Amino acid sequence: MKRPTIADIARRAGVSKVAVSYALNGRSGVSETTRARIIAIAEEVGWRPNSAARALNGAHARSIGLVLCRPARTLGMEPFFMELISGIQDELSARSYALMLQVVKDHAEEIEIHRRWWGERRIDGAILVDLHLRDPRVAVLQELGMPVVVIGHPSAAGSLPSIWSDDSAAVRQTVQYLAALGHRRIARIAGLPELVHTVQRDQAFTRTCTELALDHHVVEHTNYTGEQGAQATRRLLSAPGRPSAIVYDNDIMAVAGLSVAQELGMDVPGELSIVAWDDSPLSQVVRPPLSAVGRDIPAYGAHAARMLMSLIAGEQVRDVQDVTAGLTPRGSTATAKRSP
Numbered sequence: 001m002k003r004p005t006i007a008d009i010a011r012r013a014g015v016s017k018v019a020v021s022y023a024l025n026g027r028s029g030v031s032e033t034t035r036a037r038i039i040a041i042a043e044e045v046g047w048r049p050n051s052a053a054r055a056l057n058g059a060h061a062r063s064i065g066l067v068l069c070r071p072a073r074t075l076g077m078e079p080f081f082m083e084l085i086s087g088i089q090d091e092l093s094a095r096s097y098a099l100m101l102q103v104v105k106d107h108a109e110e111i112e113i114h115r116r117w118w119g120e121r122r123i124d125g126a127i128l129v130d131l132h133l134r135d136p137r138v139a140v141l142q143e144l145g146m147p148v149v150v151i152g153h154p155s156a157a158g159s160l161p162s163i164w165s166d167d168s169a170a171v172r173q174t175v176q177y178l179a180a181l182g183h184r185r186i187a188r189i190a191g192l193p194e195l196v197h198t199v200q201r202d203q204a205f206t207r208t209c210t211e212l213a214l215d216h217h218v219v220e221h222t223n224y225t226g227e228q229g230a231q232a233t234r235r236l237l238s239a240p241g242r243p244s245a246i247v248y249d250n251d252i253m254a255v256a257g258l259s260v261a262q263e264l265g266m267d268v269p270g271e272l273s274i275v276a277w278d279d280s281p282l283s284q285v286v287r288p289p290l291s292a293v294g295r296d297i298p299a300y301g302a303h304a305a306r307m308l309m310s311l312i313a314g315e316q317v318r319d320v321q322d323v324t325a326g327l328t329p330r331g332s333t334a335t336a337k338r339s340p
Contacts, residue, residue, distance in 0.1 A: 004045040012041050063098040064308060065117050065126040067110045071223075072103045077252055078224065079280030080297060081129075084151075087301025088127065095309060097124075107132075111140050118146045124312045125149075127304055131156050131196045147311040149304050154319040156196045161317040163304050167197050168204035170293050170325040171247075174275055175208040177327055178245045182336035183273060185216040187243040189232045189253055193221045201249070216241055222253065229253025233260040237272070244336045245273040251283045254290055258332070269334035279328060288331030295325040 006024070010017045015034060022029040023038040024047075030038070066088065068075065075081060089099055100123055104110045114137075117123045124147065128137060131152030138158040141148045150162040178186055188205050191198050202219055209217040220236065222228035229248060236243055237260065248254035254276030261272050268274055268288060276283050279294025300322055311317045 004042075004047045006047075008045060009038060009041050009047060012045070013038050060124050060312070061121055062096060063100050063123050064092065064305070064312075065100045065102070065114065065123040066129070067102045067104055067113055067126070069104050069107060069110055069130060075103060077226070079251060079282055080278045083280065083297035084129075084301040087298030087303075088305045089301075090298065091302040091305035091309075097309070107136055111137055114141060114146070115144065118144050125308050127151060127308060128157075128160070131162075132194050133196055133199060135196075147308060149308040149311060149317070151300075151304050153196050153200065157319075161307060161311065161319055163300070163307060163320045163322055165295065165300070165322045166324045167201050170327070171201050171204040172208045174247055174293055174327050175205060175212065175214075177329070178247075178273060178275070178333070179212045179214060181245075181273065181333065183243075183245040184214050184336070185241065185243045186214060186245045186247065187217065187236050188219045188247045189229055189236075189249065189257065190219050190221050191224045191249040198249070205247070216243065218243070222249075224250055224253065226252045226256035230256040230260050233257035234264075237261065237264055237266065244271070245275070245333070247275045247277075249277050251276040251278050251280050251290065251292065254292075255282060255286055258286060258290070269332050271337055273333040273336070275327070275333060277325075284330070291328065291330045291333040293325045293327050295323055 006017050006020045010020045013020065015038065019030050019034065020038055023035040024042060068081065092099055100117065102113055104113065114126060126146060126148050128141065128148055128150045131150060133156060135156055138156070138160060142158055142160060148160050150157040150160045152162055153164045154162045175186060186209060190202060205219065206217065220232040222232055229252065233246065233256065236246065246257060248257060254274055258268060258274055261268050266272050274290060276290040276292040278297065279292035283290040283292045303320070303322060307317050307320065
């Protein structure tokens with residue numbers, strides 16, 4: 001069926017298109033009786049405002065942008081982003097806003113999409129994720145003047161307001177917990193090395209291991225997939241002086257690491273303790289259930305969306321430190337096995 005237009009409503013109401021426009025946009029120039037009749041007809045025929053036309057008139061597009069520079073095939077397996085998006089969407093839906101989501105292969109493509117969306121007035125603002133060291137997107141978005149909220153540490157966000165969580169404190173708590181269980185050889189299977197939060201976690205891990213005088217600690221970087229998590233785990237567990245505990249940067253890799261340990265005939269947690277990050281339901285459905293570092297990720301996304309809506313409304317928005325992730329011990333961690 002053809003999408004109903006203002007002209008269709010005008011014909012049914014027996015008035016001009018100008019009168020319909022005035023009525024639907026809440027402007028004076030029509031009687032309240034005529035306005036009510038026009039609105040009733042618009043609802044009856046299922047008329048909705050044209051977002052492009054509204055943008056040309058200076059109205060809000062009533063949508064925000066989120067661009068993810070990740071392989072599309074792996075996105076559906078990443079619980080963190082699915083939960084983050086659900087929190088953003090819940091907040092936007094309550095305000096009758098839409099979320100425009102795009103998956104890209106690199107930052108150059110992401111920058112071009114932001115330029116086009118903003119230039120065509122298709123979005124009122126954007127949320128920036130996966131903050132990199134010396135991130136080229138930050139300077140471009142500052143120059144565009146588009147309302148943007150960064151999910152990431154303010155040290156790399158320039159003048160853009162950010163919401164962040166203290167990952168260093170969470171790493172420190174996790175390493176201290178494993179050390180208290182008697183683990184002296186602890187490894188970390190991390191994400192992409194160029195991400196700001198990866199660097200901060202790496203530094204906190206190395207610093208805490210050094211302070212606790214642990215005998216052995218190593219960091220392996222991956223692309224967050226289960227495949228690379230499994231490969232890194234297999235290398236670590238097949239090498240001399242293998243770790244007695246491994247901390248993973250997400251639960252997909254932790255589950256893959258658990259499978260590798262079981263494949264090699266290792267008892268978890270008797271011979272190897274495992275800690276995941278993000279603590280999605282996936283961490284709790286495997287056996288043994290995974291000890292995990294986590295926080296309320298949907299609430300994190302909703303908080304970022306609220307900050308952006310305030311920015312779009314012209315309010316002053318400052319950097320916000322959100323709740324620090326906490327460790328929940330489960331069946332995948334135990335006292336370290338003593339060496340003979």
